[in-house]
Amino acid sequence: MNILLRNFLVYGTGLSGTSAVSFLLEKGAMKVYTYDDKSGVELPNTTKLENLDNIDKLNLECVVLSPGIKVLDNANIEKIKKYGIKIVSEFMLGFLFSRGKKICITGTNGKTTTVNLLYNMLKSSFKSVFLCGNTDTPITKIANKTKNDSILVCEVSSFALESADLIKPTISSILNITEDHIARHKTFKNYRDTKLKITKWQTESDFFVCSDEFIVDTKAKVFRYSLTNKTNGVYVLKNHLMWKKKKILNTKIIKLKGENNLQNIMCAVTIAKILGVKNRTIRQTVKKFKSLKHRMEKVLTLNGVTYIDDSKATNPDSTICALKSFNKNVILLLGGSDKGYDYDCIFNHCHNVKEIVTFGEMGEKIKQTGIKNDFDSIVTLKKMKDATLYAMSVARDGDTVLLSPACASFDEFNSYKERGDKFVEIIKEKNEEN
Numbered sequence: 001m002n003i004l005l006r007n008f009l010v011y012g013t014g015l016s017g018t019s020a021v022s023f024l025l026e027k028g029a030m031k032v033y034t035y036d037d038k039s040g041v042e043l044p045n046t047t048k049l050e051n052l053d054n055i056d057k058l059n060l061e062c063v064v065l066s067p068g069i070k071v072l073d074n075a076n077i078e079k080i081k082k083y084g085i086k087i088v089s090e091f092m093l094g095f096l097f098s099r100g101k102k103i104c105i106t107g108t109n110g111k112t113t114t115v116n117l118l119y120n121m122l123k124s125s126f127k128s129v130f131l132c133g134n135t136d137t138p139i140t141k142i143a144n145k146t147k148n149d150s151i152l153v154c155e156v157s158s159f160a161l162e163s164a165d166l167i168k169p170t171i172s173s174i175l176n177i178t179e180d181h182i183a184r185h186k187t188f189k190n191y192r193d194t195k196l197k198i199t200k201w202q203t204e205s206d207f208f209v210c211s212d213e214f215i216v217d218t219k220a221k222v223f224r225y226s227l228t229n230k231t232n233g234v235y236v237l238k239n240h241l242m243w244k245k246k247k248i249l250n251t252k253i254i255k256l257k258g259e260n261n262l263q264n265i266m267c268a269v270t271i272a273k274i275l276g277v278k279n280r281t282i283r284q285t286v287k288k289f290k291s292l293k294h295r296m297e298k299v300l301t302l303n304g305v306t307y308i309d310d311s312k313a314t315n316p317d318s319t320i321c322a323l324k325s326f327n328k329n330v331i332l333l334l335g336g337s338d339k340g341y342d343y344d345c346i347f348n349h350c351h352n353v354k355e356i357v358t359f360g361e362m363g364e365k366i367k368q369t370g371i372k373n374d375f376d377s378i379v380t381l382k383k384m385k386d387a388t389l390y391a392m393s394v395a396r397d398g399d400t401v402l403l404s405p406a407c408a409s410f411d412e413f414n415s416y417k418e419r420g421d422k423f424v425e426i427i428k429e430k431n432e433e434n
Helices: 013-025 075-082 091-094 109-122 139-145 188-200 259-274 281-288 314-325 342-348 363-372 384-394 416-433
Strands: 005-010 031-035 061-065 088-089 101-106 129-135 151-155 171-174 207-213 222-223 235-237 241-244 248-249 297-302 304-311 332-334 354-359 379-382 400-403
Touching: 005 013, 013 031, 013 061, 013 139, 013 304, 031 222, 061 091, 075 088, 088 091, 091 207, 101 109, 101 188, 109 129, 109 139, 109 151, 109 259, 109 281, 139 151, 171 259, 188 207, 207 259, 222 259, 235 259, 241 259, 259 281, 259 332, 297 416, 304 416, 314 332, 314 342, 332 384, 342 363, 354 363, 354 384, 363 379, 384 400, 384 416, 400 416
Parallel strands: 005 031, 005 061, 061 088, 101 151, 101 171, 129 151, 171 207, 207 222, 304 400, 332 354, 332 400, 354 379
Antiparallel strands: 235 241, 241 248, 297 304
16 A cells, blocks of 8 residues: 555544544655544544545545444445445554564453453563554554564454455454444354454464364464363463463462453463463463453452442453352342343353342343343342442442443443443442441
8 A cells, every 4th residue: 555645534533543644644645634424523734524425536545444433334435435445444554554573362352351461471572562453552553663573462353354454463363252243243244254354364374373162264373272171272281371281370370350361361371472472471470460440350348348340341241251250149230322232141140140230221121131031130220320329238248249231331421441430439439438
């Protein structure tokens, strides 16, 4: 792709779109137009379009798509395609112009934990390591800083992959694929096929890392990690993570709870070993690594009740993973905005749940699903604050109040982060009152 003295349109002016604009201007684009389905922002040295009616007259090299812009059932995308204008995602743009080894990790759940753990392992072993992608740092923000000896650890969402073709990571990984973002991708098949693009263009010189249960068709060298079997990746044997029949670390040093987090760690360790990271570095990193914010994060223990913020659980599978971390006495907070899910699966994993409190747009639907599945200990309240205060009022010594909503947050909050922060604020305020 030629950027110098060419025209571009950046569609979507959020964090990634703004980063893409800066990248294009820095690389010598002649003209950068911007457009947003909402009002958007006016960015310096760009021309903001009010509509795309005359897009065919702009002589565009391509349209750069922010991850928040949907592709299916989007009349503007159809218009762009009609005129034969190339569309690339912001991630693909940054990927094409980044140097060094690129490690791309995707999956329905566990991406952020895995990439952060891996990044911490690698930055202790290599001079030039970057963390980017579906994080607070878009890949286009760091692309111009990369060198031939750099390593990029990229968290890659299905939104970023939707308009990303010909990406060829040095190492790719799919942690898991369960139903998510159906409102965006329309079908589970579309969603799965989008995720699988991460390894589509890899060759025999590249690596693909996955669990021993995952089936994939790829030309890359496959390394599998396993909780139960000896594999060519990392596996568990008598409470130790093993690599090539040698012990790496004792699982007792791991602070993260749950089988899902153990698999995230195994994926990161497998990739680190492929890159030659020493066992000592891996042990030290894993031992220090704690839960990230809003991901099974312990808030505090008050009057014998433990409060856990898992606001990042925006789909049923993530909530099920959270529930597997507890033996009994869970008061579960579920609810938020609709992502098109069927919630029946959650109630197959509620043996350790004493009561469910639902809230928000999906509160009543989840309650009715619970009743249908013979789970009657359900209370529905309007707001998350009401649900939290109710849970606090009924919780007793030995209980765990778990916010793991299985829904998006957009009925009441701007993000899962804002929702989690509010949950923590409510609990801490109540603690101060006591």
